[in-house]
Amino acid sequence: MSFLIVKPRKVPLKIEILEALLRRLPFNHPKIPTIQTALTNRKAGYKGELESDYHLSLLPEKDYFILHDIRLPHNDTFFQIDSLIICPGFILILDVKNFYGTIHLHPKSDQMVREYEGKEQGFSNPLVQAKRHLYLFHN
Structure with missing residues (x-):
């Protein structure tokens, strides 16, 4: 492979913080369920990012530069961008x-x-986030 991971992916700091917080709180603290839910959601997101890394590893032998979890000023x-893929023909967020x-x-x-399981839950549309990131990246 000739792609180069310029900035590797690491366990997100927020996951480490939430895990440390749970270790330090008394077992009956009223905020534990809220913290556990936040940790579960963060871990699911990180798992998805790790799964995407497998697919990135299948890129054809070409000149790719991959930067994971980058924070850019605007x-x-x-x-924040989960992964930025740079090659001669394009840049992919x-x-x-x-x-x-x-x-x-x-x-x-x-x-x-x-x-899921007969319940509906609303989230912000990820297409709006993608358009925002494109705008911010261009600027």
């Missing part, structure tokens, strides 16, 4: 989502709805 703030259930995208309301 004006007075920053934005890869943002990984790892949802279970049935997903419906509603472009008119900029919302995504997940159906």
Whole structure:
């Protein structure tokens, strides 16, 4: 392979923080369920990113540079990209989502709805995030 991982993927700091917090809290602390839910969601996202790494490893032998989990400045703030793939012909912003259930995208309301076990849950539409990242990256 001739692709080069310029910035490897690491366990996200937020996962490490949430795990440390759970180790330090008393077992009956009222915030534990909230923290556990946040940790489960973060771990699912990280698992999805790791699964995407397998597919990236199948890229044909070509000149690719891959940067994982990069934070780029824009004006007075920053934005984060899961993976940035750079090659001679294009640059690809890869943002990984790892949802279970049935997903419906509603472009008119900029919302995504997940159906799972008879329940619906709303999320922001990832297409809006992708368009925002493209705009910020161009700027």
